[in-house]
Amino acid sequence: MDTTEIIVTLTGLALSAFVIWYFFFSARQTAAAVSTSSGVQEVDITVKGGYSPDVIEVERGKPVQLSFYRDEENSCSEELLMPDFSIRRDLPAFKTTLVELLPQQAGTFTFTCGMGMLRGSLVVK
Amino acid sequence: MEPTTKTETLDIEGMTCASCASFVEKSLTRTPGVQRAMVNFATEKATIEYLPAQATPATLKEAVVKAGYGVTERAPDTSAADRQAEIDQQKALAYVKLKRRFWVATVLAIVIMPLSMLMLWPAMMARVNMQWLNYGLLVLTLPVLFYSGREFFTSAWNGFKHRAANMDTLIAVGTGAAFLYSLAATVVPGWFMRRGLMPEVYYDTTATIIALILLGKVLELRAKTQTSAAIKALMGLQAKTARVVRPDGQEVDVPIEQVQLGDLVVVRPGEKVATDGVIEEGRSAVDEAMLTGESLPVEKKTGDPVFGATLNKTGSFRFRVTKVGADTMLSQIVKLVEDAQGSRAPIQRLADKVSAIFVPTVVVIAILTFVLWFDLAPVEARLPLALVNFVAVLIIACPCALGLATPTAIMVSTGKGAEHGVLIRNAEALEKAHQVNTVLLDKTGTITRGEPAVTDFVPAEGQNAGQLLQVVAAVERQSEHPLAEAVVRYADAQQAPAIPATGFQAIEGKGAQASVNGQAVLIGNFRLLDEAGISLSPAVRRQADELLGQAKTVLYVAVNQQAVGLIGVADTVRDTSAAAIKRLQAMGIEVVMMTGDNPQTAAQVAAQVGITRYFAEVLPSGKAGKVKELQAEGRIVAMVGDGINDAPALAQADIGLAMGGGTDVAMEAAGITLMRSDLQGVVTAIELSRQTIRTIKQNLFFAFIYNTLGIPVAAGLLYPFFGILLSPMLAAGAMALSSVSVLTNSLRLRSFSPAKN
Numbered sequence: 024m025d026t027t028e029i030i031v032t033l034t035g036l037a038l039s040a041f042v043i044w045y046f047f048f049s050a051r052q053t054a055a056a057v058s059t060s061s062g063v064q065e066v067d068i069t070v071k072g073g074y075s076p077d078v079i080e081v082e083r084g085k086p087v088q089l090s091f092y093r094d095e096e097n098s099c100s101e102e103l104l105m106p107d108f109s110i111r112r113d114l115p116a117f118k119t120t121l122v123e124l125l126p127q128q129a130g131t132f133t134f135t136c137g138m139g140m141l142r143g144s145l146v147v148k
Numbered sequence: 149m150e151p152t153t154k155t156e157t158l159d160i161e162g163m164t165c166a167s168c169a170s171f172v173e174k175s176l177t178r179t180p181g182v183q184r185a186m187v188n189f190a191t192e193k194a195t196i197e198y199l200p201a202q203a204t205p206a207t208l209k210e211a212v213v214k215a216g217y218g219v220t221e222r223a224p225d226t227s228a229a230d231r232q233a234e235i236d237q238q239k240a241l242a243y244v245k246l247k248r249r250f251w252v253a254t255v256l257a258i259v260i261m262p263l264s265m266l267m268l269w270p271a272m273m274a275r276v277n278m279q280w281l282n283y284g285l286l287v288l289t290l291p292v293l294f295y296s297g298r299e300f301f302t303s304a305w306n307g308f309k310h311r312a313a314n315m316d317t318l319i320a321v322g323t324g325a326a327f328l329y330s331l332a333a334t335v336v337p338g339w340f341m342r343r344g345l346m347p348e349v350y351y352d353t354t355a356t357i358i359a360l361i362l363l364g365k366v367l368e369l370r371a372k373t374q375t376s377a378a379i380k381a382l383m384g385l386q387a388k389t390a391r392v393v394r395p396d397g398q399e400v401d402v403p404i405e406q407v408q409l410g411d412l413v414v415v416r417p418g419e420k421v422a423t424d425g426v427i428e429e430g431r432s433a434v435d436e437a438m439l440t441g442e443s444l445p446v447e448k449k450t451g452d453p454v455f456g457a458t459l460n461k462t463g464s465f466r467f468r469v470t471k472v473g474a475d476t477m478l479s480q481i482v483k484l485v486e487d488a489q490g491s492r493a494p495i496q497r498l499a500d501k502v503s504a505i506f507v508p509t510v511v512v513i514a515i516l517t518f519v520l521w522f523d524l525a526p527v528e529a530r531l532p533l534a535l536v537n538f539v540a541v542l543i544i545a546c547p548c549a550l551g552l553a554t555p556t557a558i559m560v561s562t563g564k565g566a567e568h569g570v571l572i573r574n575a576e577a578l579e580k581a582h583q584v585n586t587v588l589l590d591k592t593g594t595i596t597r598g599e600p601a602v603t604d605f606v607p608a609e610g611q612n613a614g615q616l617l618q619v620v621a622a623v624e625r626q627s628e629h630p631l632a633e634a635v636v637r638y639a640d641a642q643q644a645p646a647i648p649a650t651g652f653q654a655i656e657g658k659g660a661q662a663s664v665n666g667q668a669v670l671i672g673n674f675r676l677l678d679e680a681g682i683s684l685s686p687a688v689r690r691q692a693d694e695l696l697g698q699a700k701t702v703l704y705v706a707v708n709q710q711a712v713g714l715i716g717v718a719d720t721v722r723d724t725s726a727a728a729i730k731r732l733q734a735m736g737i738e739v740v741m742m743t744g745d746n747p748q749t750a751a752q753v754a755a756q757v758g759i760t761r762y763f764a765e766v767l768p769s770g771k772a773g774k775v776k777e778l779q780a781e782g783r784i785v786a787m788v789g790d791g792i793n794d795a796p797a798l799a800q801a802d803i804g805l806a807m808g809g810g811t812d813v814a815m816e817a818a819g820i821t822l823m824r825s826d827l828q829g830v831v832t833a834i835e836l837s838r839q840t841i842r843t844i845k846q847n848l849f850f851a852f853i854y855n856t857l858g859i860p861v862a863a864g865l866l867y868p869f870f871g872i873l874l875s876p877m878l879a880a881g882a883m884a885l886s887s888v889s890v891l892t893n894s895l896r897l898r899s900f901s902p903a904k905n
Binding site: 024025028031032035036038039042043045046047049051071072073074075077095096097098099101104105106107108109110111112113115116118136137138139140141142 | 234235238239242246299302303304305306307308309310311312313314315316365369486487488489490491492499500503504505506507508511512515516518519522523527547548550551552555574
């Protein structure tokens, strides 16, 4: 094994480790919902190659209003799926789409884009 | 000219009792410019008609606040159709842009390809300057990368910032790597040569991959719009205007949004019914196929409900509006289908789990492929081989096929179901229905019509049947008893002329009496005649016993103290029941019946429709228990009931099918709602479910097998044995076609049509 091979191998392994850590284990951006006077829990989410924030904490039994602002035209994010709440919504580009739901059970519910690539989760407490 | 008014709906908060509502209403009515205000305490909504010149939504809100209550701010309230129109417009625009990017990439790739292959003709090669050729290719590739392919890079970068990786990540990294290598080989060829490497360029790979992936996207987008075609068709059914009768009798066409509860609407032949309501005047035949899948027009008369979007065929009528906007049957169907399309099928779980980790995993595999090739290949070829295989792995992996496999099939089939009057609540219900091996039918209202009908009209010897029927009908027309109604319907069907009856008197629990043509007529059960001291002749008695033996209800008719005839009444089996049950049995499903009736009646009906197993004398509270009993035998049970009385049994069953015109209750209780009161719907539902699950399985199989075979081949696993390497360009072609093929397979469900008997 020559020096170049050693360098390539070590770089490759380091990159792989980084990819695994970065996508699976690094900390996520979490946000808690803000309750309005009428008791609705509101959260603003920006959609651009992903959801920010992508972990949303809400309380059980209170209505939740999620405002998704899609800040891109990329077709990957054009659909929003929240299968646990039977929601499939088209998100128009550069527009805010409101999604309302009432979480009855505690738990973590994933929401994704139409193909399940972009992911976020709704944590109901 | 009358000034035009506007209508505003406000959501009121803080109302605790009905008097609060009237308080808010008063406050609103006193506001200048308000013509009419109506506050509904139950829905917490105020509907206000006002003159826009004198009042604005802001002053209306002020009035509510002044009364001590609040107004909930609502999101800009665009109708579903408007929202859809905007989305469609955006999608159409995106499609045009995508096509343009595709064509730019394709044309340039077609030029780049042959130029890159000049080395195949050594004679030609000798004449061109390698260096200049590479620069030429670079210039041609730049627009492909930065115009056609820009979206892949921005999307990958945006995703990366969110720690998300998608298909674009793979394409961006793959084409980016090929491009950067080529750029280096173009700009500093000396560096390569000093290390004994040919400064090869991969511009053709970069351009072709982008062109092919864009081709895949174009095809995919076109196919995807078709998956939701059914729901768009449903939304398009909505009438645009309604012809409202004003209090002064004037008929005015108004936009559908302005139609209000309680309005009287006129519908002429050939027109669409504007919204849901009840007929007040007139009769007609209405085509309800768009809602129920029933192909024959339905007769409608005063008191019958009509539904928005259905088509009035023959007569004219006026109806009172009972539901508008989101409450109408059509809106509810659209909502239900939309919800179903957003739900997740359990079969999808594995694909979901794989999708979630797919892209980063592929990136790691690609990096390791690069390292292994670099370490193991001969020194002079190791860098190009490592690069080519690295790119091939990234490009061939297709998470899209996995992601599209289930939802597209669910979308097509739920839409298809709605078209045939089968409303599927969610993907889980659809999936469950394909496993069903036992169908439990509630007799009354499902197998049978659920309303009594005259089956036998038996005049005693020497009586004129036609005259007797006239006499009987004359008495029964005055009665409100369901059995009497059955007799009247029968008489009408026989076109017996109506004659008057006088002195009608209902005798509680026994029957009725009246005088027709001066004759005293008695119609009722045996006790009625018995107590009147009328005896039956042996012949009549024998005929009565025969009818009773057939589990029919017998009405006895006496004229002038003499028994003159019998009427057999029974709940009749629907015309389609026997055929549908036969079809279910042919599908390998056991059909079981349950009823509250006595065993005799149960046996009779069961035999008539070809059912061998049945439960008789089941109390309403015991229905769910019977479902459990069947489940305990290890069966997967579909329960078919009417949704209102059968809710617990429908819920207990593995899958509940509610029959009967989509009442809210039925839709809530059942996994599947059949809009048409007809067992054929059960057959349709199960067949649709079976076909859908088959399609999903094919899709998933294809997506998994494609990725599990494609990635190792692209990594060069076959090279040591067969010398086979996958060109990144071929990988791009395969990738482009993989998601399109899954979509196309799902779209095949559009040709589903239920088996007819």
